[in-house]
Amino acid sequence: MNPGITQDSEGSISRRLKVGIVLNLLFALTELAAGLAAESLALIGDAWHNFSDVIGLIISWVALRQVERPANERKTFGYHRASILAALANGIALIGITLWIFYAAINRLGSTVVPDAPVMMAVAGIGFLMNVGVALSLRRGTRDLNIRSAFLHLLSDGFVSLGVVAAGVIILLSGWSLIDPLLSCVIGLLVLAGCWDIVAETVNVLMEGVPRGVQVDRLLGAVRSFPEVEDVHDLHVWSLSSHVYAMSCHLQVTDLQASQGNRLLDRINQMLKERFGIAHTTFQLEAEACTLEQACVLNAKGPAAVLQPH
Ligand SMILES: [Zn+2]
Ligand SMILES: [Zn+2]
Known part of the structure; x- marks a missing residue:
């Protein structure tokens, strides 16, 4: 939609x-x-x-x-x-x-x-x-x-x-x-x-490819532009059908209270929906970047550094 x-x-x-x-x-x-x-x-x-x-x-x-x-x-x-x-x-x-x-x-x-x-x-x-x-x-x-x-x-x-x-x-x-x-x-x-x-x-x-019309570097830039967001990794963006886009990633953020984290997610979701048409998201908030072993197995050998856990 x-x-x-x-x-x-x-x-x-x-x-x-x-x-x-x-x-x-x-x-x-x-x-x-x-x-x-x-x-x-x-x-x-x-x-x-x-x-x-x-x-x-x-x-x-x-x-x-x-x-x-x-x-x-x-x-x-x-x-x-x-x-x-x-x-x-x-x-x-x-x-x-x-x-x-x-x-x-x-x-x-x-x-x-x-x-x-x-x-x-x-x-x-x-x-x-x-x-x-x-x-x-x-x-x-x-x-x-x-x-x-x-x-x-x-x-x-x-x-x-x-x-x-x-x-x-x-x-x-x-x-x-x-x-x-x-x-x-x-x-x-x-x-x-x-x-x-x-x-x-x-x-x-x-193939869970990036949806047509979505550019990963612009998507990353938009998420990183929020002042609370220090880093983004383990990013996946794909389409369920030609109209419905989904995204998941880890957000490394400043030390926030849970309620502040909620408001941040609301703002990010709003932006993703308006600018990229992404209507289904899953975020993992981290105060410190997770380690390689705990993170997503899909990215362990990926070539793009930004998509990898640090
Ligand atoms: Zn025709
Ligand atoms: Zn992580």
């Missing part, structure tokens, strides 16, 4: 996601059926691309809902990682489908199949209007990073659909049907690039 999102706007995001999922799914199914009927690999490839977009939307929607599902005695972290596992499985499945498109395109090279150009143009034309229409409706929000990337994605989807329309025109005018498998390969490469992003991001989460 992004910090600062109110209950209300989250409900409306969830609603918009649901509408987007249903519309995209209907269109992708139509496009797949039309692509198979018209024997157009480009249309089939574009349909799979749209399925990958639907899956992305479903994952965002599920991730939003998982946040509400409480942890229990058997899953103390709750179910945040479920969306990551689903994203990884889908990313790998889509890579397989894309390889099939390449294979079909190669087989098409020597064949005499001519795709049904009017069907290609009609269906892809609808796709173009849909994508560009939704993109333009988001245009005003393009300063927000998420909306900006959605805007760019929709625009590029629109141009892919326009490419399929153009391929239909070329087939109608010149009969050069090779353009269809060629275009399907270009679309396949775009799908692969998107899948690569999904797989890389999910693997980073599963």
Whole structure:
């Protein structure tokens, strides 16, 4: 969950996601059926691309809902990682489908199949209007990073659909049907690039990697900037899902009373939530730095001195 999102706007995001999922799914199914009927690999490839977009939307929607599902005695972290596992499985499945498109395109090279150009143009034309229409409706929000990337994605989807329309025109005018498998390969490469992003991001989460957009040196600097904090070590920062970040570390502090320590932790937590979106923290307060043997086994041989216990 992004910090600062109110209950209300989250409900409306969830609603918009649901509408987007249903519309995209209907269109992708139509496009797949039309692509198979018209024997157009480009249309089939574009349909799979749209399925990958639907899956992305479903994952965002599920991730939003998982946040509400409480942890229990058997899953103390709750179910945040479920969306990551689903994203990884889908990313790998889509890579397989894309390889099939390449294979079909190669087989098409020597064949005499001519795709049904009017069907290609009609269906892809609808796709173009849909994508560009939704993109333009988001245009005003393009300063927000998420909306900006959605805007760019929709625009590029629109141009892919326009490419399929153009391929239909070329087939109608010149009969050069090779353009269809060629275009399907270009679309396949775009799908692969998107899948690569999904797989890389999910693997980073599963490897407990530092969340995208969080820089450890800036994080350390921010925690050290509190006057009571003398040193920070044994730091871990990771993501439970693409939206929920967690952090743990040892804080070596001036000799504080327990109540002062409490207030310090409140201030640090507030800062971490606002500046880094970190919403789950565990701190160990130390008046003197702990010794190597007592500290975290993970950092015993780590290369970064600052992450090690001193
Ligand atoms: Zn797309
Ligand atoms: Zn320590």
